[in-house]
Amino acid sequence: MSTVAPLIEVKNLQKFFGSSSKPVRAVDDVSFTIQPGETLGLVGESGSGKSTIGRALLRLIDSTSGSVTYRGEDLGSASGSRMRTLRSKLQMIFQDPYASLNPKMRVRDILGEALQVHGLAKGKEATAQRIAELLQLVGLPPEHAARYPHEFSGGQRQRIGVARALSVQPEFIVADEPLSALDVSIQSQVVNLLCDLRDQLSLTMLFISHDLDVVEYLCDRVVVLYLGRVMEVAPTETLFSRPLHPYTQALLAASPKPDPLLKTTHIPLKGDIPSPMNPPSGCVFRTRCPYAIEACAQTRPEPRDMGGGRLKACIRDDIDTLTTP
The missing domain is CATH 3.40.50.300 (P-loop containing nucleotide triphosphate hydrolases)
Incomplete structure (x- = not known):
C-alpha cells in the first residue's frame, strides 16, 4: 500500500x-x-x-x-x-x-x-x-x-x-x-x-x-458499486483477472467479448435491482446472488482487506472465482 x-x-x-x-x-x-x-x-x-x-x-x-x-x-x-x-x-x-x-x-x-x-x-x-x-x-x-x-x-x-x-x-x-x-x-x-x-x-x-x-x-484501480454500496475494490489488472465478489464476477461475465470463441463462466443474476427506497436486509446483493445463504440476510458485510490492496464486501470465502483465460 x-x-x-x-x-x-x-x-x-x-x-x-x-x-x-x-x-x-x-x-x-x-x-x-x-x-x-x-x-x-x-x-x-x-x-x-x-x-x-x-x-x-x-x-x-x-x-x-x-x-x-x-x-x-x-x-x-x-x-x-x-x-x-x-x-x-x-x-x-x-x-x-x-x-x-x-x-x-x-x-x-x-x-x-x-x-x-x-x-x-x-x-x-x-x-x-x-x-x-x-x-x-x-x-x-x-x-x-x-x-x-x-x-x-x-x-x-x-x-x-x-x-x-x-x-x-x-x-x-x-x-x-x-x-x-x-x-x-x-x-x-x-x-x-x-x-x-x-x-x-x-x-x-x-x-x-x-x-x-x-x-x-x-x-489504475477500480471500485465496484451496487445499490449505493461498495462491493469490491482492487487494482485493475487484479480485478479483471481474478474478481472476488460474485457481483464483480457477474459484471465481467456479462461484458461483451471481442472474441466470440473466448469462453468465460457466466454468473446468472436473479431478478432486478431492488429499490433503493427499500434495500434488502443484510447484504444488498443477496437477492440476486447465486451464492446467497441465510446468513447473508442477517449480516451487512463491510469491505474487508483481502490482501494486495483488495477489499471485498462478502461474508463468504468459499466461492469459486471467475477465471479469465
Whole structure:
C-alpha cells in the first residue's frame, strides 16, 4: 500500500433523497481513497450511485453524512468563499456534451468565463492566447473559439467540455461517464485524449463508467458499486483477472467479448435491482446472488482487506472465482 497521503479521501459517505421516513439511499456508507496521479474507476449498473458520488465529491450536491477531504481539508465544512477558491483545483467533465454547454455562448466565452472568475488571464490578449492553447490541447483549431456549441459534433463538444475543465488548471477531475453520449466511432478518440492529458498534466481522476473495457484500459484501480454500496475494490489488472465478489464476477461475465470463441463462466443474476427506497436486509446483493445463504440476510458485510490492496464486501470465502483465460 502507498505511504503517500491520498489526494481525495471519502469516509462513510451517505446521500439520501426524499423524505426522512422513506429515504432513497442513493449512496450508503461508501469509503475509498484516490492517490495523487491515480485514475480510479467507479463501476456498477445504472442506479448504483456512481454519478451521485461524483457530484458529492465536488460538493455540487451536499452529502447526508460522511466526509470528503481534499489534501486533508474537509470539503463539507468549507465556506462558500473557500469552495469557490477550491473549484479551480476540483473540476468535472459532464456526461452529456449536448446539455453541459450553454448554447447561447461562443466557445471563447465558455472557456473565458472560468479564466476571468479565477483570475487566470489578465486582459483580452492573454485570455485569447490561453483559449487558443486550451483548444490546441484538446485537438481543436484555435479558430473554433468563435463558434457556438451547435456547430460541433458530439465528440468535439466533449473536447470543449474537457478544455473547460482544464482551463482552471485543476489537480483533480471527476469524469462522469464522458463517453456514454458519444458514438462508438469517436469514443476511442476521447479516451486517448484523456490518457494523454492525464499523463501530460499529472492529473488525478475519478472515472465513472459502465464500460468495463474502457475502465480496464484507463484506470489504475477500480471500485465496484451496487445499490449505493461498495462491493469490491482492487487494482485493475487484479480485478479483471481474478474478481472476488460474485457481483464483480457477474459484471465481467456479462461484458461483451471481442472474441466470440473466448469462453468465460457466466454468473446468472436473479431478478432486478431492488429499490433503493427499500434495500434488502443484510447484504444488498443477496437477492440476486447465486451464492446467497441465510446468513447473508442477517449480516451487512463491510469491505474487508483481502490482501494486495483488495477489499471485498462478502461474508463468504468459499466461492469459486471467475477465471479469465
